[in-house]
Structures are given as structure tokens and as C-alpha cells.
Amino acid sequence: MSQEFLPDLLLAWYARQGRDLPWRHTRDPYAILVAEVMLQQTQVERVVPRYREFLACFPSLEALAAASRAEVIRAWAPLGYNLRAVRLHALAQQAVQEFGGHLPADPQALRRLKGLGPYTAAAVACFAFDLPVPVVDTNVRRVLARALLGEVDARHLPPRQVAALAAQALPAGRAYDWNQALMDLGATVCTALQPACARCPLERLCLARPQMERWQAARSMRERPADYRVNSPFQGSSRYYRGRIVDALRAVAEGASLDLLALGRAIKPDFEAAELPWLLDLVQRLERDGLVRVLADRVMLA
Template identity: 50%
Template sequence: MIGGAPDPRLILQERAPYNAGTGLRFMIRRTTPARSRKAVNRRPKLTRSLKRRFQLRLLKWYAANGRDLPWRNTADPYHILVSEVMLQQTQVDRVIPKYHEFLDRYPSFQHLAEAPVGEVKTTWYPLGYNIRPERLHSIACETVARYGGKLPSTEEDLLSFKGIGRYTAGAIRSFAFNEDAPILDTNVMRVLHRVFIAKGDPKASKSILWALSETLIPKGRGYDFNQALMDFGATCCTSRNPSCRPCPMKSICKTYPFGAGRTKPL
């Protein structure tokens, strides 16, 4: 009973005869709420064949179309972290020059931790979202204090930093430590939802999409596969006007051909 009304999760199955000693007895069966049943039904069936086709087509597309970005020429955890924080809510072409400038001024966690936070924010300008340089400075200070200036590689340790969430932790593990760690940014979410789910709001399917992101990674290819996913979403499977006709996924994509009303822009 919730607020005087029957709990909708409890369905009355059978009423037993009245007994003066025990009063009314009810046989109650618990069922899954309708909303949960729908969520479960949206979970895609990922056969081995479908998984393999997606992996091979994506990696082939990436080999021909992957972007040449400066943070892809390093495995330095500090450089990877700086790039990932800068890329939050900011377009790549605006990040590239500031990425080089920032690293020239603060080439390590130690240099960044020793700098006044006000100066760091000034260097960050004009990227905006000024909570980001503050958090980056805080991560640098904590890395120096707790780990001797070397960023840890485990998910648990990375998530202990304020300012490092699940996506950033996965990106660092994947791009700096070459682990098969899943990622789920806006581009990846859009690609996986369009290809494998199609219905509903992608943001309401995050747990399913995280599981998909992890399951799809070819063993030992996490770095290339994750970079490919992000590039594919940024340049081919875009939010509006995606390039559906030349898309290598069109024969397996549940949203093809993309059209108004089929899925919300993301």
C-alpha cells in the first residue's frame, strides 16, 4: 500500500476464505511493472554474427576515415586526461590549439598542480565551462599527493577523483593504458542506439548501451574500436542529416534510413 492506494507492483491473485483467527489472507504474486517489461524488451539480441559484422565494418571504416588528432599520437595519461576534459561540451577544432597551448604551459601533473588555479583558468580561456579547469587542477593536485604524479589505471581509483566519471575513466583506461574498457559519450550512444535499438529515448537506455559498448569491443582492440565509434558518430552517424547512403552499417541498422520521427536527435 503506497499513500493509501494499492502498490501497482502487487497483483491480487487469490483471496483465501475469511478466518476469524487470522483475518483475511491474500495470496500475492509479484510481477514486473509494465515500464520495466518494456525496458527489458528493448534489449537487443546480439548474435555472434551481428557482433562480428559490426566490429569488422566499423574498424574497416575507421582505417579509411579516422581523424588525425594530436591526442591520438600519445599514450601519456596526463595528455589523454587533458584532451578528454577539454572535449567535454567543446568541438574538436576549438580544442586542438588550446590542447597544445595548455600542455606547453603545464607539461605534467606536477606543473599543473603547482600553478595557481586562477592562472589555469586564464590559460583555459576561451573554452568556457570554467568548472573544468578547476576540476582538472584538483585532479592534478590529488594525483601528485596520492600517486606521486602518476595517474592510476584502475576504474575504481579513477572514479574516486572528483571530475572523472564513468566515460572519462573508460577513455583513460582505453587510450592511455590500452585496456578493453567501454566508453559511452553522446556520439557512441547515438551510434549504438540507432544500429541496435532504434526505439525510444537513447538516454533512457543508458544501462543497455553501456552493456553493448562493453560487449562489442573486440578482444585486444579497445583503443581502435573506441576511437572508431567516436569518429563514426562525429562524422558519419551524425545527430542531424547522417550519411546513411554510404554508411557501412545500413544493412544491419535498425534506424536505416534515418528520418524525422524515427529517433530523437542526439
């Protein structure tokens, strides 16, 4: 079978087995933007409920722009990586000012919004406005490299080469489904470490397929079981305590603050006064990121 049939096979598979995700039921550019920002550092399963809750709180770009930053952080915080909330809020305010609350379709115009990178611009352009642009995330890059170039590991490929390949592969009139299908295949079948070639719709055409078993065998020889261990929880890291601080401040009444000692005890049961400089450093960094406000020895959500 010739490679020209590859789009048909992938699109037919997507029609049968594509994931039913809430952001695939809308063409609202704002809702798609929210989903894409949430998906950047969080797995799909965790994003789904938070996406619905966030849109219930802030149903439009204008509603988000009009909210206080503290309200947005409160709504976002269960998802983590709260800096995204600050950036999304700022982006909404800029979009309301510059585009009257309507996100533009053109990826170049979207890129004028601070913090909106090429991937998100392409995703909004394609998934909201149906523009024929490739949407290339890590999963898509890996599938394209394997299926079309025979490259088992796409990480060394120059971004330009991947961009050209993705643009060339885009089937006319099917950009939306094609991009979503590549994402699904990369997330559920052609995964980074354990591709399930035997149940892949592209098995007969994929250029990397003949090497995959050898590659997997060599990889399991190289990597001892410890290499597979799930990353130890980030408990104890700065990121962990940053999240705990935001959670503790969410728990107090809106507009209320906590003094540093109370905050320390809320995030760390064995907190001692000697750790106040460490805590102050953490909250000052959160303040620089726009997540909290520090008023003398008291802290509140920004």
C-alpha cells in the first residue's frame, strides 16, 4: 500500500476511535484557547473537569478580562502551574483591548498577544477557525517523524524540518481532523516509550515500523527498571511549596490575607520561625510572578 493512503487510514481511525473531549465540541476560540493553555502542562484527564469549571466561572474572554487576578487564580489553582492563570488573564485583557474581545483567526495576529506561542496560535487558528495550518506538539512531531521519515526518535530533528514535514503532510480540507487525529495517535498508540504498533492504523505504511521491535528491545536492555520508576513526587520542591502557598491563600476568605507564620504552618505542619526567611523568599518570588501580594508580613492572592 502506498503512503498516499496514510491520511485516509489515520482519519478513518480517528472517526472510529478519536477521544471525545469537551473542547472538540466547540469552535469558540476562547474556549479552545483555555483548553490549549490548560493542556500545556497537564494531562487530558485532569484538564477535562477543570476546563468545564473554569468556563463556568469565566464563560468569555470579556468575563475573564473583567475578573480580578485573585479570582482567576482561585479558579485555576486546582490545576497547578498557576503562572498560566496569570498569563491567561493578562492575555484576555490584552485581547479585549486590542481586538475588542474577539480573538483573530490569523496565527500571526494571535502571536501579538503576550505569551501566546506558535503552538497555541496554530491550535486556535485550526481548531476554532478551521484554518489549514499544522498544529505540532510533541506527540504530533513523534508520529510524523516515525510514520513519514522512519525516525524512531524525533527529538534530534530540527524544528524547521518538522514544520515543513507537517505542512506538507496536511491533507486538503481536513486540517482539523488530521491535527486532532495525530495528537490522539501520539497520545494513545504511538507513545514515546511503548508504541503499540500492532494496533496502529498506520502499521502497514509507517516507515519506522520495521525498526520498532529492535529499538524497543535495545531500549529495555539499556534501561534498568529504576529508569521506569515514576518520577518521585515533587513534594518538598519549591514548586510544591509554591502550590501549597496558593492553595492556603485560596482557603481564606476573598480579599483576606495570612501572616507569614500562619502561612508557614498552613503549608508545612512542622514549620518553625527559623524558616521565615525561606518562606519570605518563596512569597516574594510568587509576587514577582504576579500570583500573590506581600504587605509587610502578610500575604494575599494578587
